[in-house]
Amino acid sequence: MEKVIIAEKLKLFSEYWSPKIVGELNGQQVKLAKFKGEFVWHKHDDEDEMFLVIEGILKMELRDKTIEIQKNEFLIVPRGTEHRPVADEEVAVMLFEPTSTLNTGNTKNELTKHHLDKI
Amino acid sequence: MEKVIIAEKLKLFSEYWSPKIVGELNGQQVKLAKFKGEFVWHKHDDEDEMFLVIEGILKMELRDKTIEIQKNEFLIVPRGTEHRPVADEEVAVMLFEPTSTLNTGNTKNELTKHHLDKI
Numbered sequence: 001m002e003k004v005i006i007a008e009k010l011k012l013f014s015e016y017w018s019p020k021i022v023g024e025l026n027g028q029q030v031k032l033a034k035f036k037g038e039f040v041w042h043k044h045d046d047e048d049e050m051f052l053v054i055e056g057i058l059k060m061e062l063r064d065k066t067i068e069i070q071k072n073e074f075l076i077v078p079r080g081t082e083h084r085p086v087a088d089e090e091v092a093v094m095l096f097e098p099t100s101t102l103n104t105g106n107t108k109n110e111l112t113k114h115h116l117d118k119i
Numbered sequence: 120m121e122k123v124i125i126a127e128k129l130k131l132f133s134e135y136w137s138p139k140i141v142g143e144l145n146g147q148q149v150k151l152a153k154f155k156g157e158f159v160w161h162k163h164d165d166e167d168e169m170f171l172v173i174e175g176i177l178k179m180e181l182r183d184k185t186i187e188i189q190k191n192e193f194l195i196v197p198r199g200t201e202h203r204p205v206a207d208e209e210v211a212v213m214l215f216e217p218t219s220t221l222n223t224g225n226t227k228n229e230l231t232k233h234h235l236d237k238i
Contacts, residue, residue: 003186003194025167025195026217028147048144054191067122072173075122076144096215098145 006032006054010092012119017111019095019103021118031095031116035087042105043082049097050076056091060084125151125173129211131238136230138214138222140237150214150235154206161224162201168216169195175210179203 009022009032016036023030035058051058052074060067060075061084069075077083085093104112128141128151135155142149154177170177171193179186179194180203188194196202204212223231 001181001186001194001197001200003188003192006191006193023169023193023195025169025197025215026147028145028215030169030193030195030215050142050144050149062120067120069122072125073122074125074142074149075120076142076149078120078144081120096144096147096149 004030006094009119010034010054016090017103018113019116021116024099027099028096029099029101029116031097032119033093033095034090035085035093036090037087039085040104040107040109040111041082041084042107044077044079044097044101044105046079047098047101048076048079049101050074050095051085052094052096054092054094056087056089058091058093059086059088061086123149125213128238129153129173135209136222137232138235140235143218146218147215148218148220148235150216151238152212152214153209154204154212155209156206158204159223159226159228159230160201160203161226163196163198163216163220163224165198166217166220167195167198168220169193169214170204171213171215173211173213175206175208177210177212178205178207180205 019031019033138150138152
């Protein structure tokens, strides 16, 4: 059993939109990701998704509004809700979601990651 | 759907060892708690437990070692592992764990919280 130092893990990768697994518990995964630019609109039919901002500002676009999430703030996007993460500048995010969760949800494209590395 | 500002939630309570529910997803709860002093030795037979330190320093005593967890670091304590959180000074912690998790695990005493408030 070892603690995870988030800042150290963030130094280990630089690619955007490619979550890394940094913890697992109770069928859930804790992931770290860096976002920059606009992701793809998608939803997760069976999974709620939590975004905790570690550094930077994340804009979560929903169909009816946009929620701006800053450092030490989090948003839970309920299953079935279409959303699109947007980051004008680089943002570091911690994700908390079931092991089954695919990053692009119901939208499969070149951004879809079928395998996530553990770091 | 609203974001959660952790600092704002932490202003809403002052008691120690009394986690508050600030989010729910996928059968899991996100909780905030303040610790100070020594908790009770306990384990959770069926739940892994994640401690993410928001402010301060948390010492997690295990039977064979003690792990010091600082701000922006986290520890996952696997089910079945005896542990005792200790905080020399006040520490604010975010917990991720299944809805079924009792704060004192298999040890029931005056610190046991059978009902947690949502804030």
